[in-house]
Amino acid sequence: MTMKTSNYIKPPRIAEWMLKSVYSDKGEYTHLGDFREVFNEMYQGKGFLFAWLWYWFQVIRSLRGLISNKIYWSTLMFKNYLVISFRNIIKNKWFSVTNITGLAVGMACFILILAYVQFEMSFDRFHEKAGSIHLVISHDSYMKSNVEEYSAQTPELLAKALTDSIPEIVNATRIMKPWTKKAVLQNNEKSFYETGLYADGNFLSIFSFPLIKGNKIESLASPNSIVISESAAKKLFGNEDPIGKSIEYKERHKQFNLHITGVLKNPPPNSHLQFDYLISVPTLIADKSNSFMINTWEVGNFITYVEVKKGSKAIVEGKFPPFLKKYEQKGYQLYLQPLKDIHLRSHFWRETSTNNEMKYIYLFISIAFVILLIACINYMNLATARAATRSKEIGIRKVAGANRTQLFKQFIGESFIVALLALGIALVLIKLSLPYFCSLVGIDIQINYLHNTALMILLILTVMFVGIASGSYPAIVLSALKPVSILRDFVRSGKKGSRMRNIFVVVQFSASIILIIGTIIIFGQMNYIKTKRLGYDREHVAVIPIRTREAMKETSVIKTELLNFPEVEGVSVSGGLPTNIRSRLLGLKLEKDNGEKVKMQMCFDYVDYDFLDVFKIELLQGRNFSREYGSDKNGVIFNETAVKKMGWEEPLGKKFSFMREDCHIIGVVKDFYFASLHSHIEPMFLSLEDGSNIAVRLKPGNVPRNISLLKETFEKNSHGQPFDFYFLDDAFNQLYRREQRTGKAFEYFAILAVLIACLGLLGLSAFTVEQRTKEIGIRKVLGASVPQIMTLLTKEFVKLVVIANVIAFPVAYFAMSKWLQNFAYHISISPWMFILAAAAALGIAFLTISYQTFRAAASNPVDTLRYE
Amino acid sequence: MKILSRSEELVLLAIWKLEHDAYCVPIRNRLIKITGKNWSFGSIYDPLERLEKKGLLDSFLTDPINERGGRRKRIYRLTPLGKKALLEIKSIHDASWADVRGLKPETNKV
Numbered sequence: 015m016t017m018k019t020s021n022y023i024k025p026p027r028i029a030e031w032m033l034k035s036v037y038s039d040k041g042e043y044t045h046l047g048d049f050r051e052v053f054n055e056m057y058q059g060k061g062f063l064f065a066w067l068w069y070w071f072q073v074i075r076s077l078r079g080l081i082s083n084k085i086y087w088s089t090l091m092f093k094n095y096l097v098i099s100f101r102n103i104i105k106n107k108w109f110s111v112t113n114i115t116g117l118a119v120g121m122a123c124f125i126l127i128l129a130y131v132q133f134e135m136s137f138d139r140f141h142e143k144a145g146s147i148h149l150v151i152s153h154d155s156y157m158k159s160n161v162e163e164y165s166a167q168t169p170e171l172l173a174k175a176l177t178d179s180i181p182e183i184v185n186a187t188r189i190m191k192p193w194t195k196k197a198v199l200q201n202n203e204k205s206f207y208e209t210g211l212y213a214d215g216n217f218l219s220i221f222s223f224p225l226i227k228g229n230k231i232e233s234l235a236s237p238n239s240i241v242i243s244e245s246a247a248k249k250l251f252g253n254e255d256p257i258g259k260s261i262e263y264k265e266r267h268k269q270f271n272l273h274i275t276g277v278l279k280n281p282p283p284n285s286h287l288q289f290d291y292l293i294s295v296p297t298l299i300a301d302k303s304n305s306f307m308i309n310t311w312e313v314g315n316f317i318t319y320v321e322v323k324k325g326s327k328a329i330v331e332g333k334f335p336p337f338l339k340k341y342e343q344k345g346y347q348l349y350l351q352p353l354k355d356i357h358l359r360s361h362f363w364r365e366t367s368t369n370n371e372m373k374y375i376y377l378f379i380s381i382a383f384v385i386l387l388i389a390c391i392n393y394m395n396l397a398t399a400r401a402a403t404r405s406k407e408i409g410i411r412k413v414a415g416a417n418r419t420q421l422f423k424q425f426i427g428e429s430f431i432v433a434l435l436a437l438g439i440a441l442v443l444i445k446l447s448l449p450y451f452c453s454l455v456g457i458d459i460q461i462n463y464l465h466n467t468a469l470m471i472l473l474i475l476t477v478m479f480v481g482i483a484s485g486s487y488p489a490i491v492l493s494a495l496k497p498v499s500i501l502r503d504f505v506r507s508g509k510k511g512s513r514m515r516n517i518f519v520v521v522q523f524s525a526s527i528i529l530i531i532g533t534i535i536i537f538g539q540m541n542y543i544k545t546k547r548l549g550y551d552r553e554h555v556a557v558i559p560i561r562t563r564e565a566m567k568e569t570s571v572i573k574t575e576l577l578n579f580p581e582v583e584g585v586s587v588s589g590g591l592p593t594n595i596r597s598r599l600l601g602l603k604l605e606k607d608n609g610e611k612v613k614m615q616m617c618f619d620y621v622d623y624d625f626l627d628v629f630k631i632e633l634l635q636g637r638n639f640s641r642e643y644g645s646d647k648n649g650v651i652f653n654e655t656a657v658k659k660m661g662w663e664e665p666l667g668k669k670f671s672f673m674r675e676d677c678h679i680i681g682v683v684k685d686f687y688f689a690s691l692h693s694h695i696e697p698m699f700l701s702l703e704d705g706s707n708i709a710v711r712l713k714p715g716n717v718p719r720n721i722s723l724l725k726e727t728f729e730k731n732s733h734g735q736p737f738d739f740y741f742l743d744d745a746f747n748q749l750y751r752r753e754q755r756t757g758k759a760f761e762y763f764a765i766l767a768v769l770i771a772c773l774g775l776l777g778l779s780a781f782t783v784e785q786r787t788k789e790i791g792i793r794k795v796l797g798a799s800v801p802q803i804m805t806l807l808t809k810e811f812v813k814l815v816v817i818a819n820v821i822a823f824p825v826a827y828f829a830m831s832k833w834l835q836n837f838a839y840h841i842s843i844s845p846w847m848f849i850l851a852a853a854a855a856l857g858i859a860f861l862t863i864s865y866q867t868f869r870a871a872a873s874n875p876v877d878t879l880r881y882e
Numbered sequence: 883m884k885i886l887s888r889s890e891e892l893v894l895l896a897i898w899k900l901e902h903d904a905y906c907v908p909i910r911n912r913l914i915k916i917t918g919k920n921w922s923f924g925s926i927y928d929p930l931e932r933l934e935k936k937g938l939l940d941s942f943l944t945d946p947i948n949e950r951g952g953r954r955k956r957i958y959r960l961t962p963l964g965k966k967a968l969l970e971i972k973s974i975h976d977a978s979w980a981d982v983r984g985l986k987p988e989t990n991k992v
Contacts, residue, residue, distance in 0.1 A: 022949055037927065039956065042943060047953030048906045048923065054949065076924065
């Protein structure tokens with residue numbers, strides 16, 4: 015006996031644990047003891063290995079039976095659950111339709127929004143070296159302006175100097191934007207507007223834009239080479255092989271004859287660099303007129319990307335100050351912006367693309383979850399509200415031996431089935447609404463489930479989320495019902511349950527009201543922008559951009575000819591337009607009244623004699639440019655802000671030097687908003703010089719006819735430049751495109767959220783009314799009128815919506831005042847916005863439930879009380 | 883009452899024979915010894931449980947035992963009903979074997 019105890023060993027722990035699940039013997043697990051005994055016997059007789067193998071063999075043998083047993087019974091029960099679920103869905107058609115529609119709409123919104131978010135997050139990740147490519151940005155320390163202090167543009171010499179002196183920088187490449195946004199590519203008779211870039215020889219070996227034809231190292235190495243995109247090649251050459259062919263390249267100041275050395279695949283839509291052609295940087299350098307920006311540190315017109323060794327971004331940034339010192343560069347600092355972050359986390363002056371912002375991504379994600387949650391709450395509410403009708407089933411199941419886990423699984427399973435059905439409908443909805451959604455957010459999203467693993471996972475997760483979020487609460491409530499009380503006295507859904515339901519309704523309506531208030535405020539701000547007196551008149555102005563040198567020479571001819579038409583009120587040829595004056599001088603030397611010399615950052619633009627008249631900009635002091643004064647070439651017009659900043663008492667006649675010329679102020683204009691309302695008005699001046707935009711003020715009237723007049727006149731004189739125009743109003747709206755899109759998206763999603771919430775309210779009110787039919791009958795018999803009963807039934811719901819308002823107001827106020835701070839000029843939040851939202855929510859809720867309440871109130875008490 | 887199955891009969895007999903120490907391990911050992919075949923635990927638990935349900939057996943638990951990993955033994959006893967069933971099956975056996983003659987193993991089989 016002593017021997018035995020000292021040699022006593024334990025069987026493998028995992029095996030024993032597995033064996034435990036096979037059999038319980040009323041919780042005593044005596045079989046484990048039996049197995050242990052035999053195990054020890056074997057160990058003593060035949061050794062450890064034999065015993066060990068025996069034990070494991072026993073486990074494995076028993077497992078097979080266990081598993082098949084489990085599967086058999088669970089499939090049997092599953093079949094039963096499935097049948098019951100479908101019976102329930104069909105039996106309560108109204109309830110099911112409400113639920114499934116709400117969930118389907120919610121899921122469709124959710125999936126669409128997240129597909130959009132996925133697209134936005136995927137920017138520039140397709141490059142093989144995406145993790146190590148960085149954009150070099152500069153920050154001017156003397157630029158005191160509070161907008162766009164960081165610039166994406168850097169000097170020509172920077173790239174080489176960086177690779178030479180910082181060993182962590184493996185490679186550097188430069189691009190430059192052409193002077194005109196669109197240039198003409200011409201193959202004999204065929205000519206098209208395309209956008210493109212100048213790019214260094216190593217551009218294609220750093221970025222992964224795949225070449226279809228040509229060599230990625232050589233194609234951009236020599237002067238006069240151009241690589242075009244697949245689509246441009248198709249347009250210009252059809253099915254011919256474009257390699258080795260030459261094409262004409264025309265922009266406003268330049269004209270080249272270029273050889274095609276490669277064809278690129280079109281850049282994917284999720285690339286921040288978008289182009290139809292790449293011209294080699296050597297072409298740019300060979301052009302003498304560019305010498306001012308080549309081989310210098312003074313002019314920064316290039317965009318420099320560097321490839322750094324993995325994880326050495328901080329090290330490289332640490333080496334920038336000594337680097338700048340070595341090259342004697344003062345007044346600015348350099349930083350690195352990771353390529354992957356450019357699309358969502360950068361906002362630089364002179365960026366290559368209009369980027370999105372992370373906060374809008376977060377906003378969209380939150381809306382997606384809110385809508386889905388509202389839909390899930392519908393399900394929870396309706397499922398628990400109907401507990402009473404299912405309590406008998408639950409009671410019978412419990413009596414027949416179902417435990418709480420099983421019931422829980424059943425109800426969760428049911429919500430999964432509903433979620434799956436909703437998903438099916440949601441997929442159809444997505445298919446139908448995708449084109450509208452794409453135009454809403456302004457990008458072309460492809461939804462291809464099979465090729466997009468992330469989206470597949472998203473679908474699965476959505477169903478899981480909906481299944482669990484909407485099913486778990488009803489499952490807990492329903493599975494906890496006591497069989498005895500259910501079967502004995504047929505409980506109605508309890509007081510506690512209804513309190514929870516009320517909380518859910520409040521949550522739903524709070525979320526909806528927040529969205530409504532958001533919509534109202536965004537709409538108000540957009541309207542404010544549209545109707546704000548900007549200091550100039552942007553209506554009825556068509557703008558024709560000039561893009562070729564030949565056409566440039568003819569501007570005065572075109573202008574005179576246009577002025578002959580009675581439909582044309584005025585014509586101005588200018589560099590910038592009142593919507594967008596972006597040229598900036600970093601340090602204009604000016605002298606204050608007290609003799610103090612200051613450097614001021616100023617915006618400026620080139621205009622002609624008619625600029626102020628055509629755009630109806632008001633002159634405060636002095637005079638406009640005039641042909642009568644021979645010296646007006648040196649006259650400039652300042653804006654109010656600039657004069658105020660300088661503190662001049664008498665601005666007229668003040669002298670300063672600009673572009674190596676002596677200038678003097680001849681007039682002061684009233685401030686007009688020449689950038690977007692996001693930023694404050696900056697100091698600005700206008701100077702008399704040739705420009706490249708023909709702005710035509712038309713008389714209101716037949717727009718297509720007027721445009722065809724413009725087209726005729728322009729093409730007669732443009733030497734082959736195709737006609738192209740836009741309305742200033744549209745250009746203005748472009749400035750607020752992101753806000754408008756967000757606003758529109760917000761509007762639609764707010765409507766959907768409210769609709770889904772109402773769907774839930776509809777179901778809930780139908781249920782409440784049904785439960786109280788007898789009460790209503792008795793009340794009517796005792797003399798209650800229809801309005802009295804309607805008030806009685808409506809009161810409860812209205813109370814909930816009022817509480818929801820109280821919760822929603824502060825949240826909405828906080829969130830929306832943050833949003834408004836994005837604008838330097840914005841509306842103030844006023845109480846009527848909240849009142850409007852509250853009224854809307856109440857009205858909608860009231861309308862939703864009134865059908866049910868009216869039906870109940872108008873019913874004949876005889877019908878409801880006949881069987882008592 | 884139904885007639886006992888062969889395995890039930892063997893289990894009941896083993897329990898009767900083992901008297902006070904009739905739990906699963908010795909029952910199984912005994913059956914292996916008598917029949918010369920391997921009996922799995924499952925093939926013992928099943929009839930035991932069935933017989934207890936039918937009321938032919940009852941059982942009690944011992945104190946936890948260290949060598950068994952702190953598990954109790956479930957010790958089985960025949961109930962009067964069990965004894966009756968055994969006796970009944972014996973009489974069936976006797977009766978059915980009473981006049982069987984010439985039943986012996988074939989010797990000329992290869």
